[in-house]
Amino acid sequence: MYSMDAEDILRESEGAYDESQEKDYVDLGKDKEVKVVDNGGTPEIKELSEEERKGIEEKRRQQRAEKDARTKKEITSLDLYFLARELRQHLNGAVFRKIYQYSGRDTKQMILGFFVPGRDDRLLYIDNKKMYMTKKKEPAPQEPPSFCMFLRKHLMGKKIRDIKQHGFDRVVEISTGENILIFEMFSKGNVILCDSSYNIIMPLEVQKWKHREIKPKVLYRFPPSQANPVSMDPSKFYRLLKDSDRDVIATLATTLSLGPEYAKEVCIRAGIDGNKPAKAITSADASSLKTALMEMDVSKPKPCVYKDMVSPFVLESREEKPEIKETFSDALDEFFSFQMLQVKKEQVKKDAEKKIEKEQKIAKKQSDAADKWEKIAEDSKNSAERIYNYYPVVEAIIRGIRTAKDSGLSWREITQKVQGEATPEAE
Structure with missing residues (x-):
């Protein structure tokens, strides 16, 4: 696949052509897709057929899908294994200072802010697929969701006693002694606040699984554990x-x-x-x-x-x-922040395209309506002109009808009389 402008194509066709560097496809823009073919040693530009266009578009789609599939979108159990150590080192003894909850497409985004004695404050980003310390924070919602307010009530000012990964699962526990905050980073994800005995006080989302149920006032059960290849016999x-x-x-x-x-x-x-x-x-x-x-x-x-x-x-x-990077969180923060920025840019682009399409539809409807009323106005004008042009004839007919009516003729006789005396103009 190759992209070149008109000058590139011209240079190729003016003796600078090299068969070892032959380009079999040239993209001149959305509506100008052509290919370079060898015509007896001379390059020739030909427009792609519809079948070739579809084939190329399918190839592009597959390449995008393959690239998308290769791009990391969540942390693995092994990532969390290393990250949990880092979080324990940086956040043990930290105090809950801020709790934010954000809404997003298919995500459960939260940022926890901590005061760390003798160090800078820390921010911990969490969603349904990943977790890491971050230096970036989006503006907080003006009206915090009810679950966010609930967590603030129970955790603000509390000190972290321990942070750990449960087994080799994508589950992290943050314990304050009095409460345990559990983050599940698989499937739909979830955030669960428990007491010190793992009784669920409140989950972000009520969920029901085959072997367990996540809802208030029941004992929290961990998901079936994954094998830990690191510590395994x-x-x-x-x-x-x-x-x-x-x-x-x-x-x-x-x-x-x-x-x-x-x-x-x-x-x-x-x-x-x-x-x-x-x-x-x-x-x-x-x-x-x-x-x-x-x-x-x-x-x-x-x-x-x-x-x-x-x-x-x-x-x-x-x-x-x-x-x-200096820390694994720094690496995760840079990688996923860039990824999320690209998603936002794409969404802004899609929203803009939808808005433009909507405005174009409205403009077309308005244009069609204007055309319709313009035609009505023209037809009305023509009708008025015809009436004006034939007004003397119409007036004479009306007078004749009145005279005939006054003389005692019936409507049938009047009609026959008018039809018999009608001029071509009246007709």
Whole structure:
């Protein structure tokens, strides 16, 4: 796929053409899509057929979908494993100072503000797919939602006693001693305020699952736990791989909750072919994979931002040179903030297009109405002119009718008389 303007095409056709650099497609804009073909050694510009246009548009759609699928949109269990350590280091002992709740498309966005003695205040961003400390805060809603007010009532001024990830799940608990605030970052997501014994005081959203129910005045139950590949016993780790019907990468990504990117990274660090069946690996292979995981766990974090990925460490599976950040939250904040900005820009664009389309429809209706009334006015004018032109004839007919009526003729006789004496103009 290649894009060039008219001057580029002209240069190609004036002797600068090189078959080794042949462009098979040229985009001159939305309504001018053409292709370059070889016509006996001379490049020739031809307009694309409708079938070719559709094929190219489908290819573009697939490329956009593939790029979108590759772009990270949520944190994984492994991300949260590293992030929880960081949050504990920065927020233990912090005091709840501000609580904001935002509304958005398919999100449950919140920002918690903390006073940290001896340090700068901290902001913690949370939605239904991710969590990280941030330096950015959108203006707070003028009227806070009721759940936000409820959290303020119970948590403002309380000190954080502990922050932890539940097992290897995408669930984080923030405990003040008196209360436990639970964030679920999977499926639709949820925020649940409990007492110290995990009795639910109030959830952001009432939810019902197969094995549990999230609603006030019931005991909170955690979702079924995911296997933790980092702390798992080596023999159990080996058995899980051997029992799988999938390849190594797919097994690490799903059964062991690493996700495809980190599963691939573990295989590369372990020197194992990730595409071979998991049941075909040896105990030595499993040991190498487990060792690679343990090394990732104990190594000093080196948070990285890639074009379509953010990671708590440098990915050996990537050739792209990443941007190194001081903390994992910094990396997550930059990556997802840019992503959300792009979403907002796209939404603004869509809203503007809808507004323009609506205004164009209104303008067309007004134009059609103006045309209609203009035609009515023209027809009325023509009718008035005809009446004026034939007024003497019409007046004579009216006088004749009155005279005939006064003389005692019936309407039938008057009609016959008028029709018999009618002039071509009267007709």
